[in-house]
Amino acid sequence: MSKNLVIVESPAKAKTIEGYLGKDFTVKSSFGHVRDLPKDNNAIDISNGFRPTYEITADKKEVVAQLKKLAKEAEIIWLATDDDREGEAISWHLKEALNLKDSVIKRIVFREITKNAILNAIQSPRAIDIDLVNAQQARRILDRIVGFELSPVLWKKIKIGLSAGRVQSVAVRLIVEREREIEGFESKSAYKVAALFDLGKGKTLAAELPSRFEDEKEARAFLERCVGAAFSIKNLETKPAKKSPAAPFTTSTLQQEASRKLYFSVAQTMTIAQKLYEAGKISYMRTDSTSLSEEAIQKATAEIESSFGKEYIQVRKYKTKSESAQEAHEAIRPTDFSAQRVSGDRNEQRLYELIWKRAIASQMADARLERTTATIAIKPKAELSLEKALLSNSGELKEQLVATGEVIKFDGFLKVYIESSDNEDEDEESKGMLPPLTIGQALNLSQMKATQRFSRPSPRYTEASLVKKLEEMGIGRPSTYAPTISTILKRGYIIKEDREGKERSIKEFVLQQNAIKEALNKEVYGAEKAKLFPTDIAMIVNDFLVQHFPNVVDFSFTAKVEKEFDEIAQGQKEWVKMLEIFYDGFHRRIEDTQEIQRSSVGKSRELGIHPETGEKISVRLAKFGPVVQIGEAEEDKKPRYANLKKGQMMERLTLEDALDLFKLPREVGMLEDKPMSVAIGRFGPYIRHDNKFYSIGKEDDPYSITDSRAIEIVLNKRKADSEKFIKEFAENPEVKVLNGRFGPYISIGKKNIKIPKDKDPKGLTLEECLNLAKNAPEKKGKFAAKKKAK
Known part of the structure; x- marks a missing residue:
C-alpha cells in the first residue's frame, strides 16, 4: 500500500492525477459528497445553534468503508477536492466520516489538472478552511429550513407536492413578472423609411431616415415631399473606431455564450465542461473571476505570436466586476493554449473550441475600424409649396437620410472570435463598406419605402439570459445556476419550449418612378425558440409568496443573503448569528400562515355566465392542472370540465375562450x-x-x-x-402474428416472441405459436428487480 492516499471527487479526475503522481501515491474518488442532512425534520437542531446532524448517504456507505480501510494503511491523506466552498465542505465531511486526525491530513487545491498544477499543490498544502466550510453549511442549512418549513405551507394552502426555495423562487418570480410584462405590453406602430439609390455600374447605396413617423399620414406626406426631389451627398464623415475583446469566460458567461452559439442548455454546458476539466483540458469550470494567471497569459501570447504574429498581441488583465469574486482564482481557460483540439465527442470539441477562442482573443489586439457616415440632402421640387418649418435655409428638407458603413483596417481579435448577444434586434454582422462617394454628388433614387414597424416587449428569458439576470442581481453563485434552472423545470413551475408566431398585416408605402403605391404585406411576430414560460401553478405560488413571504422572493434580500455567505467565507461574519436573524422573521411568517384561508388563495376565477344555460363558468387549478368548469356539483347533475389549450393561462382566459373549449367533442x-x-x-x-x-x-x-x-x-x-x-386465431384471440418495427413476431397478451428465421410467419399454427412462447427465454427488463443472493 502507498504511503500517500489522495482523495478527489470524481473517478475520471482520480485516473488523470494518479498518472502524474507515481507509485508512492494512491488516488481514489469519493464520488462527490459522502454525507448530507437526513431527509427528515430532525436534521437541524434549531434551538441548539442550528446544529446539523449529518449522515453517510446510503449510496456512499461502501465508498466510505473502502476509504476508511485505505486511510488506516496510509501515512498521509491528501484531501484534493475542488477549490470552492462545496469542495472545502466535501473535504471536511471526509475528515469527519473517516475519523481522520488533523495530523495526517493535508488539504491541497488546484484549478487545473496538469502535472505542474498537481505537483505544485503537493508542495504547498494547507489546513481545511473552516470559514469556507461554514459558508457552505450556512447555505445548506438556510436552504433546508426554507424548503422544509415553506413547502408544507404551499401543500396546505395551494397543492400537494409543491416546493419553494430561496433562489428557485426568485428565478420563478423573474419569469412570472416578465410574462405579465409581455402580456400587458401595448404594441405601438411607427413607420421606418429606407431608400435605395442607383449609382450606376451595378453599385447601389442604402440609406435610412434616423427618426420614425408615428402614423401613416406623416409617413405618406414625407414620401410625397420626396416625389421628384433631388438627392445629393451633403456630408461625409469618416472616423476611426475600435472594438475590444470580451474577458475570458466565467461560469455564467460560458453558460450564456454556449447557449447562444452552440444551443446548449445550462446543465449540458456544465456536464461537458466538467468532462473537459477532469480530462485536464481546461481550468476549473466554476468561477466568477475573469483574470488569467501570469503563466497563462505568457502561454496565450506565445500561441498568438506563433499563429498570427506579434502585432496581434495585446496583453490585458481583467478585473472582475463582482465584489465576491475571488481574484486568486482564474477564468475558464485551456490548460494548453497550443492545443486547439481535444479527444472526446463532438460537443466536447465544440465547447473546448469556444473556451480556447475566448481566452486567446482576450489577449489579442483591438480590431481597428473606419466608420463612414454619409448624410443625404433632399431638395423637393420647386413647385411644391411647403411650410417653412419643413425646410432649411438652403431650401432642402430638414429631414436627411443617413447611410453608414465600416471597413476593418486591422482585424485583431476578430480573426479568432466574435461575441454573441442576447439582443434579438441586434445585427451582429458588421455593416458593409460604402461605395466611393463625394460631397455634392447627385444620387438617383431607385425606390423609397415607408414600412410599418411594431414595438416589441422585452423578450422572454432563455436559460442563458436568466443566468445573466440572476448574476447581475447578485443572486446565486456559479455552482447554483444549473441546478436552480433544472429544479424549476422539474417541479413544473416553468416549461421550456418553442412557440409559433402569429401573423399580422403591415402597411407599406413605396415611392418609385415618382409614384407612390400602397401595399399590404404580412409578417409573423412573437415566434419563440427555447424560451422559458411560467405555468399557472408558478403564477399562483409566486403571488402567494410575494404576498405572504416577501423576503423569500425579494431580489435585494436574496442578494444580501448571498453577500452574507461571502462574509462568512471570509471570516467576517458568524454563521449561526446570521441564521438566527434570518430565522426569527421567517418563522414568524410561517406561523402567521395559520390564519390564511385556503379559499383566499387565487386558485380559481369566475369568468361569467353561460349565455344559453345561465350556469356559472369558472377556471380553477385542479389536481392535474387548470380546467374550465361549467356549473356546480348538484345531486342530479355534475359540472362539465374542459382542459385548457397549450399556451392558455388561467389569469388571461376570457369567457369566450372558455366557451370555445366546450366545442369538443x-x-x-x-x-x-x-x-x-x-x-x-x-x-x-x-x-x-x-x-x-x-x-x-x-x-x-x-x-x-x-x-x-x-x-x-x-x-x-x-x-x-x-x-x-399477419395472422389471428379464432379459437384463441389472444394469440396474434404481427408485423413490427423489426419484422414479424408473435404476440400473446403482453408477451412478444421472436419467430425463428426458418419459420414462415403466415404458415404458423396456433400450436406452434404456443410452443414457441413456452420455450422462449424469459426477458430481463431494464428495470427488473435484481434477485438477492442467498
Missing part, C-alpha cells in the same frame, strides 16, 4: 353511415368512429379539422393496422 362528418366525432382525451386529441379511436397529430387542430381530413386519418390507420396483422 364535435361531430365532423360521416364515414360508412356512421358519425365521426373529435374530442380531446388523456393522451391528446382523437377521432372516434364506430367505437374505435384514432389519434390526431400535432399538425391538425381538433377544433377546425375537416371531415375529409378525418376520413383520411381513419383510413390511413386502418391500412397501417391491416398491414400489421
Whole structure:
C-alpha cells in the first residue's frame, strides 16, 4: 500500500492525477459528497445553534468503508477536492466520516489538472478552511429550513407536492413578472423609411431616415415631399473606431455564450465542461473571476505570436466586476493554449473550441475600424409649396437620410472570435463598406419605402439570459445556476419550449418612378425558440409568496443573503448569528400562515355566465392542472370540465375562450353511415368512429379539422393496422402474428416472441405459436428487480 492516499471527487479526475503522481501515491474518488442532512425534520437542531446532524448517504456507505480501510494503511491523506466552498465542505465531511486526525491530513487545491498544477499543490498544502466550510453549511442549512418549513405551507394552502426555495423562487418570480410584462405590453406602430439609390455600374447605396413617423399620414406626406426631389451627398464623415475583446469566460458567461452559439442548455454546458476539466483540458469550470494567471497569459501570447504574429498581441488583465469574486482564482481557460483540439465527442470539441477562442482573443489586439457616415440632402421640387418649418435655409428638407458603413483596417481579435448577444434586434454582422462617394454628388433614387414597424416587449428569458439576470442581481453563485434552472423545470413551475408566431398585416408605402403605391404585406411576430414560460401553478405560488413571504422572493434580500455567505467565507461574519436573524422573521411568517384561508388563495376565477344555460363558468387549478368548469356539483347533475389549450393561462382566459373549449367533442362528418366525432382525451386529441379511436397529430387542430381530413386519418390507420396483422386465431384471440418495427413476431397478451428465421410467419399454427412462447427465454427488463443472493 502507498504511503500517500489522495482523495478527489470524481473517478475520471482520480485516473488523470494518479498518472502524474507515481507509485508512492494512491488516488481514489469519493464520488462527490459522502454525507448530507437526513431527509427528515430532525436534521437541524434549531434551538441548539442550528446544529446539523449529518449522515453517510446510503449510496456512499461502501465508498466510505473502502476509504476508511485505505486511510488506516496510509501515512498521509491528501484531501484534493475542488477549490470552492462545496469542495472545502466535501473535504471536511471526509475528515469527519473517516475519523481522520488533523495530523495526517493535508488539504491541497488546484484549478487545473496538469502535472505542474498537481505537483505544485503537493508542495504547498494547507489546513481545511473552516470559514469556507461554514459558508457552505450556512447555505445548506438556510436552504433546508426554507424548503422544509415553506413547502408544507404551499401543500396546505395551494397543492400537494409543491416546493419553494430561496433562489428557485426568485428565478420563478423573474419569469412570472416578465410574462405579465409581455402580456400587458401595448404594441405601438411607427413607420421606418429606407431608400435605395442607383449609382450606376451595378453599385447601389442604402440609406435610412434616423427618426420614425408615428402614423401613416406623416409617413405618406414625407414620401410625397420626396416625389421628384433631388438627392445629393451633403456630408461625409469618416472616423476611426475600435472594438475590444470580451474577458475570458466565467461560469455564467460560458453558460450564456454556449447557449447562444452552440444551443446548449445550462446543465449540458456544465456536464461537458466538467468532462473537459477532469480530462485536464481546461481550468476549473466554476468561477466568477475573469483574470488569467501570469503563466497563462505568457502561454496565450506565445500561441498568438506563433499563429498570427506579434502585432496581434495585446496583453490585458481583467478585473472582475463582482465584489465576491475571488481574484486568486482564474477564468475558464485551456490548460494548453497550443492545443486547439481535444479527444472526446463532438460537443466536447465544440465547447473546448469556444473556451480556447475566448481566452486567446482576450489577449489579442483591438480590431481597428473606419466608420463612414454619409448624410443625404433632399431638395423637393420647386413647385411644391411647403411650410417653412419643413425646410432649411438652403431650401432642402430638414429631414436627411443617413447611410453608414465600416471597413476593418486591422482585424485583431476578430480573426479568432466574435461575441454573441442576447439582443434579438441586434445585427451582429458588421455593416458593409460604402461605395466611393463625394460631397455634392447627385444620387438617383431607385425606390423609397415607408414600412410599418411594431414595438416589441422585452423578450422572454432563455436559460442563458436568466443566468445573466440572476448574476447581475447578485443572486446565486456559479455552482447554483444549473441546478436552480433544472429544479424549476422539474417541479413544473416553468416549461421550456418553442412557440409559433402569429401573423399580422403591415402597411407599406413605396415611392418609385415618382409614384407612390400602397401595399399590404404580412409578417409573423412573437415566434419563440427555447424560451422559458411560467405555468399557472408558478403564477399562483409566486403571488402567494410575494404576498405572504416577501423576503423569500425579494431580489435585494436574496442578494444580501448571498453577500452574507461571502462574509462568512471570509471570516467576517458568524454563521449561526446570521441564521438566527434570518430565522426569527421567517418563522414568524410561517406561523402567521395559520390564519390564511385556503379559499383566499387565487386558485380559481369566475369568468361569467353561460349565455344559453345561465350556469356559472369558472377556471380553477385542479389536481392535474387548470380546467374550465361549467356549473356546480348538484345531486342530479355534475359540472362539465374542459382542459385548457397549450399556451392558455388561467389569469388571461376570457369567457369566450372558455366557451370555445366546450366545442369538443364535435361531430365532423360521416364515414360508412356512421358519425365521426373529435374530442380531446388523456393522451391528446382523437377521432372516434364506430367505437374505435384514432389519434390526431400535432399538425391538425381538433377544433377546425375537416371531415375529409378525418376520413383520411381513419383510413390511413386502418391500412397501417391491416398491414400489421399477419395472422389471428379464432379459437384463441389472444394469440396474434404481427408485423413490427423489426419484422414479424408473435404476440400473446403482453408477451412478444421472436419467430425463428426458418419459420414462415403466415404458415404458423396456433400450436406452434404456443410452443414457441413456452420455450422462449424469459426477458430481463431494464428495470427488473435484481434477485438477492442467498
